[in-house]
Structures are given as structure tokens and as C-alpha cells.
Amino acid sequence: MAGRYALRRHTNAIATVLALGATAVGLGWLALILGSLLWHGFRGLSPTVFTQMTPPPGSSGGLLNPIVGSLILTALAVAIGTPIGILAGTYMAEYGRYDRLTSVVRFINDILLSAPSIVVGLFIYEVMVAPMGHFSGWAGGVALAVLVIPVVVRTTEDMLTLVPNALREAATSIGLPRSLSITRICYRAARAGMVTGVLLAVARISGETAPLLFTSLNNQFWSPNLNAPMASLPVVIFQFALSPYKDWQSLAWTGALIITLAVLALSITARSLVASGKQQ
Amino acid sequence: MVDLALQEGAVVSVAGTMRARALDRLRLGDAVFRHLTRAAAVAVLLLLSGVIIALIDGSLPALRTFGFAFLTTERWNPVTEKFGALAPIYGTVVTSLIAMLIAVPVGLMIAFFLTELCPQWLRRPIGIAIELLAGIPSIIYGIWGLFVFAPFLQETLQPFLINTLGNVPLIAPLFSGPPYGIGMLTAGLILAIMVLPFVTSISRDVFEAVPPVLKEAAYGVGCTTWEVVRYVVLPYARVGVIGGVMLGLGRALGETMAVTFVIGNAHRISASLLAPGTTISATIANEFTEAVGDLYTSSLIALGLILFVITFIVLAAARYMLLRIERRIG
Numbered sequence: 057m058a059g060r061y062a063l064r065r066h067t068n069a070i071a072t073v074l075a076l077g078a079t080a081v082g083l084g085w086l087a088l089i090l091g092s093l094l095w096h097g098f099r100g101l102s103p104t105v106f107t108q109m110t111p112p113p114g115s116s117g118g119l120l121n122p123i124v125g126s127l128i129l130t131a132l133a134v135a136i137g138t139p140i141g142i143l144a145g146t147y148m149a150e151y152g153r154y155d156r157l158t159s160v161v162r163f164i165n166d167i168l169l170s171a172p173s174i175v176v177g178l179f180i181y182e183v184m185v186a187p188m189g190h191f192s193g194w195a196g197g198v199a200l201a202v203l204v205i206p207v208v209v210r211t212t213e214d215m216l217t218l219v220p221n222a223l224r225e226a227a228t229s230i231g232l233p234r235s236l237s238i239t240r241i242c243y244r245a246a247r248a249g250m251v252t253g254v255l256l257a258v259a260r261i262s263g264e265t266a267p268l269l270f271t272s273l274n275n276q277f278w279s280p281n282l283n284a285p286m287a288s289l290p291v292v293i294f295q296f297a298l299s300p301y302k303d304w305q306s307l308a309w310t311g312a313l314i315i316t317l318a319v320l321a322l323s324i325t326a327r328s329l330v331a332s333g334k335q336q
Numbered sequence: 337m338v339d340l341a342l343q344e345g346a347v348v349s350v351a352g353t354m355r356a357r358a359l360d361r362l363r364l365g366d367a368v369f370r371h372l373t374r375a376a377a378v379a380v381l382l383l384l385s386g387v388i389i390a391l392i393d394g395s396l397p398a399l400r401t402f403g404f405a406f407l408t409t410e411r412w413n414p415v416t417e418k419f420g421a422l423a424p425i426y427g428t429v430v431t432s433l434i435a436m437l438i439a440v441p442v443g444l445m446i447a448f449f450l451t452e453l454c455p456q457w458l459r460r461p462i463g464i465a466i467e468l469l470a471g472i473p474s475i476i477y478g479i480w481g482l483f484v485f486a487p488f489l490q491e492t493l494q495p496f497l498i499n500t501l502g503n504v505p506l507i508a509p510l511f512s513g514p515p516y517g518i519g520m521l522t523a524g525l526i527l528a529i530m531v532l533p534f535v536t537s538i539s540r541d542v543f544e545a546v547p548p549v550l551k552e553a554a555y556g557v558g559c560t561t562w563e564v565v566r567y568v569v570l571p572y573a574r575v576g577v578i579g580g581v582m583l584g585l586g587r588a589l590g591e592t593m594a595v596t597f598v599i600g601n602a603h604r605i606s607a608s609l610l611a612p613g614t615t616i617s618a619t620i621a622n623e624f625t626e627a628v629g630d631l632y633t634s635s636l637i638a639l640g641l642i643l644f645v646i647t648f649i650v651l652a653a654a655r656y657m658l659l660r661i662e663r664r665i666g
Contacts, residue, residue, distance in 0.1 A: 064560055071562035075453055078445035082466050082536070085529055089472065092484045143376035151370055152377070161377045164384045167651045170583060171644070172590025174617045175387065178624075178640040182390040202383060209380060233362045235369035263473020266592040266617070270624045290475050294593065297479045305483075312479050316472060323471045327464065 097313025100306045110292060113301040119311050121278050122292040129288055132197030133261055137204030138254055145212025150238050169206040176202045177267035185271060193286035196272025204257040211253025215246035252326040259322040263315050265290035289315055395638035397630055412603040419635035421642060423603045427613040432588040434524025435531050440581055443535030448565050451543040470533035478597030481526045486598055490517030494610055509607040521609040523599045527591055531584040538580025542573040542661060576661035582654030590647050592617035616643040
């Protein structure tokens, strides 16, 4: 009898240690990755990174054109993807909450949300790059927009569903048409959450490489022309990291550090927005 | 007097038409907005069907040329234009399996820690830290894997595996050959880290959704913490956990950049896990822009189609299971 109790206690102790160990492994890994990013990337971080173009191998330079390219592509993707995402989310939460269409769209959207991004790149290659005959910034921006849409749809729907019905009833009772009660009342009530969705979408696409590889490709030079191939930070990191040149590799690390810091800042901002929204 | 009354009537009717016009405008705006939102919702559906149609259309030449053999042949020769998808499919499946074998137990144990053992004030920070792992872009895992993790494995874990498990009968072929650093095992390990946050956060959410009464009853009859988790929480949350695992699997199957860096891009099926291989996504990422000839491009798109079909099935199953547990909780 006593042996059985001891056995159960031992099992419990072992499980506890394993759980602690697993958590330590998870946290340790995060620390390890961030640590080596800082270690390798911080040395190369200087003003010239932000003021000079990508260099040919063997000389010094910066990451100005890919940084600007990434900003342009991200802005384009948000400009295309956010309105579509917000409108679709609005339909699902407001007009067709109990529709068949809504449940189908929700299911499909969830699949798009985690679909492999490289497939999105292939899709845009087929419908934009191949017909146009050349790689372009437009194609890259649209490819990223395809990744923005599901994130925004999801958060918009979730946040609008949380808006209390009393607000909608009050708006209707003073004679506001449905569209105004949505845009003037519900959007305002759900604003923090919807902004969070856009921020999360930006965080997601700012590190995306796979869909850009064969849509916007890359450009060695200053390239603000959306009709031409455009440099972007992730693709430059990919190219430079796999190159045999030390200068390029160290620039790749610096670029990686910049992206990671930007993404972490975005997701922490998004989180604190949600937290402050909950307190109100 | 009469004039005045007439004038008043005119004012009223002018106001009336203005009012009617304003109402018409509002009604129109209302209808436009409604149809706009509906069109956007339909656009999401069209997006997915567009992806499927474009992929099928693009892969037709390859599928017509090679037929079903495309799925079952290993050779991949751009020079003679003979393509088969078996090696990338094998690599995708094996690396994802390695990732899940590691990430699932570790993720479940972290969820166990976060819901049952962790002091309240530590739960949020640790949860956020684990979720930050999910926010790091995959290219960062790639560069880290190539320059930090792979050399480390080459010097430590891989020689160790070769010297120990490499001598055990039956599984010896899995751990034979020289330690390259990069290869299937390294890619699987990196994927494990990337999938871990998905498994953890979903498991934690479904663990937390277990009614406290059930747990309290189990504690009341003298169960240890582990027994409560093993015999009460886990069975109750089983469907949700499987959903989370499938979601993670969907991620692992489609992950591109991190794998491309560390897989070695070798189009062959090796018995050894330490050998370089390739996956569907890594093949596309590496070769698409350099592919010359329609058949080559089309074969790569066909690979993309296969990947999409596999992940679609896995993700649909995951969503179905998560929906089931949501209904039970809600």
C-alpha cells in the first residue's frame, strides 16, 4: 500500500520536473535566438545601414533600398488588404452573423490564415507575374495583401461580435440606418481590436519571404518603381545569408535584427492595445 | 392669409422632398455598404478558389506529361526534364514528423505547467514569451539555424547520435553517415521550435476551458496534480488538443524559409535522418526563379499544388476538431 502511494508521488514529481524542464526549454530557446541575433546583428548596426544601398560583394554598404522596399510593399499590402478584410469581417459579424455564407467564409478564412505562404507566391506568379511578363513591386504587394486579408477578417469579426447588442439597438432606435450604426458606433467601440488586427497583419507580413521570392524578386539598386522588381529586407537577408561573402552575411544578420525588433515591437504594441481595450 | 398658408404649405413640401431625398440617400448608402461587405466576404471565398484554380492550371503540363508517376518517382533532373515529387514529399513528411514528435510532448508539458503549476503572476509573462516565439519571422529561424544551430549540432548532438543510436540494430540506418550539420534532423528540430507555440497556446486554452468542478472533484478524491491532468484534463480536452496539433502540423508542412536554409536541398531519399534532403516548399523556394522551360516551372507549381492539398486536408481537419470543442464549451 505504502509502495503504491510512493510510486504515485514519484510519478507526480517526475511529471512536475518534466513540465518545468519543458517550460525552461521553451523560454531558453527564445532567449537563445534573441541573444544570438543581438550578438551577430548589433555589431553591424550603424547609421550607414539606413543611409546606403546594398553593396556589391567585398565592399561596405547598407540596407537602405531593401528597407524602403519593405516599407512600400507593406504599405501597399495594408492598403489593399485592410479594406477588403474589414468589409468581409463586417459582413460576417453584422449582416450575416447566422448566415450559411458566414460559416463557409469563416472556415475558408481560417484555412487561408494558415495556408503555406509560398503557395500564395505561386498563385500571384500565375495570375500577375506570368501575364505581365515581368516581376514587379505590385505583384509583391498583392501577394502580401493576400496574407493580410485573413488576419484582418478574423480580428474584425471577433471584435465586432464582442460589441454589445444594446449599442446597436440604441442606434437603431434613434433612427440611424444600419450602415451608419456600424461605421459610427460599432467600429468605434471595436477600434482598439481592429487596429490590433492590422498591426498583427503587418507583423506577420514584414518578415514574409516566401511569397516575395517570385513576385517582387529583388533589386540591387534604389528601386521605388512599383512596376519593376523591388528589393525587400527578407529577400535580401535570404540572398546575403546564403552567399559566401562575410560582408553580406554580417549585413544579413543586421537586417534580421532590424526585422525581429520591428516585429516584436509591433506584436507587443498590439497586445498592450488589447489589454488597454479590455480595461475600458 | 391665404397666401401665407400657401407659402407655408410650400415650405413644408420643400422640406418634405429634402427629407425624402436625404432618406433616399441614406437608403442607397445603406444598400451599397451592405452589398460591399457581402462582396468582400465572397471575395475571400473567391481568393481560395482562385488559388486552387491557378495552381491546377499551372501544374497541368507537368501532370499531363508525367501522370500519376509524378507522385511516385524520385528522380528530379532539370537537364533531361524528368521530374518526380517523391523526394520532396518524403522530406516534407519526415521533417514534419520529427517536429511534431518533439513539439507535442514539450508543448503539452508547458501547457500543463502554465495551467496547473505556475503561480498566477507568472502565467501571463511566460505565456506571452512562448507566443513571441510564434511571432519571430521564419527567415530569422533560418539564418539562426544555418549559422548557429547547425554548426552546434554538427559538433555535439550528431556525433553523439552516430556513436550511440547509430550502433543500435534496426534503427542504425537512421543515424548513419557523416554529421553534415544541415539535413533532415536539423530542419525537423527547427520546425519543432516554430510549431511549439501553436501547440502550447491552443493546449493551454483548452486546458483552461476544463470545468473546475471536474478538477476539484478529482483533487477531492486524492489525485495528484499529474493524475488530474492525465486522467481528467487531457481526456476532456482531447479533441481540442488534437485540433491544435493538426494546426501545428499544417504550419510545419508548409514552412518554407527556415527549412530552405538548413535542409541542404538534395533531391534524394536517404535512409539517414542526418543526411541532406529537400522538402516541397524548399524546392520551390530554391528553384522557381531559376527554372527554365515550361515543364520545369510547371513541375514546381505541381509541387505547390500537392503541398496545398495536403495542408488543406490537415487544416480542415484541425478546424473541424476545434469547432467541435468550441461548441461543447460554448
